[in-house]
Structures are given as structure tokens and as C-alpha cells.
Amino acid sequence: MPATIHGERTLTELDFVRLGKLADHQLPPALADLLDAADVLPSREIAADLVTMNSQVEIEDPATGQRQQITLCYPGDSQPGAGFVSVLSPVGIGLLGTKTGATACWRMPNGTEGSARVVAVLFQPEASGDYTR
Template structure:
């Protein structure tokens, strides 16, 4: 079942290009995101947008439990340590959303997952790292 991209999304030009190169690995939801997202220069992306390699604090809307997640490329994924692949449903749900947004995604079992982005704790672009 294909995922549906919920809400507005903003990607940096660098993230857009790098994610586009993950050919053969792209789930349909990532291809949909790349087609629909607003793309802007890395230096212009607001600091409250979740970009690749951002560390975010998220909150489960039903339990109010919070956790830190770092959005990463597939090779760096370590879900138990909080490093979530952009190719996962959660990763696709978080990419390009801004603080305060309820990120949503379709899980493999057909249920919908959701988490609220409480804060972007670290964003490479906001820290002046435009090559990450």
C-alpha cells in the first residue's frame, strides 16, 4: 500500500539531489515526496525544518512520550540508537516538516503512525554545515 505524503514539505537542494540518487532503493512515498516538496538553497532553509542529518525531539501524540531522533541515510541507520533511515516510514514522515507539525506516515500493517515535531535540536544548515 503506497504511503501518502501529508502536509507541506521543504527540502534543501542538496538533500533533494542526494535522495534522488538513491535509485532502486526509493520507496514510492519518497518518490512522491521528491515530486511534491518545495526545494530551496541550503543557506535559505529555515532552522525549524527537518533536513537530512537533523536531530529532532518528537512526541507521541497519544502518550506524550518524547524521544530524540536523528534523520539519516540508510547506511547510517541504527534505530535502537535513534538514527532513523530516511527510507523508513518514520523517516519519510519527518523529512521536510517544520517544528510543531504532526508528522504522519503509513506503517507496513496499514495503520497510520504519527509524531509531533517538538523541536529541531540540530540542523546542519542552521549550524553552517552545508556539505552534510
């Protein structure tokens, strides 16, 4: 099962450009597919409940109900143990461009499938007026 989302996938123009320039990393096929298929909007037009780069989100495991907070970040800022999840990871790809209430699904490198429901976008740079982060 590739990274899929139940609903729309939307990216900011800035996220789209920056992700396309991750030249020192080979883009995972699921991220390349997302970049090809996503709607791209100016940062000022992005809804506050959309997961963008550097957003802090609360997610819930649909199987266990366990909740956690994570921040979607670029690879250089990744610290999974501290809740900073790289956009190049299956979880990061699954969450990027989703909205509150959506369920993201992904396949881990070991073949196990995972999913999480976006409970809330706790912080989003664009919603706070930061259009360059």
C-alpha cells in the first residue's frame, strides 16, 4: 500500500519548491508521486487545518486510540524520538498536505502498514503569518 490519504492533498507553493529541491536526498517514490499529484496554492491561501512543513500536529492511532504530537520537518531537523518527523519518512509523506480529520496511511520499509488520524493542527507557520518558514 503506497502512502495514501483519504481526501485532498494540498501543498503550499514554498513547500512544493523546497521539497522538489532536496537534491542531496533521493526522493522516496511516494513523495515524488505526491509532488506530481498535489494541488499547490500560495501560502496565504492555505487553510489553518492543513498539515504543511513545520506544522505541529496531534495524531491518533485508529487501532489503539493512542495520541501523540509530532512536528513535520525537513530531513536535517529530524529527531523522531523528540517528535520531529522527516518529510522523507513514510509517516511524514503520509501526513503532508492532509487536513484535520483525515486519515493518513503508509507502508514502512519493513512492510508493515500504519495509519493515523489527524486530530488537530496545533501549529502551522502559515496560520501564524509566517509565509517563509
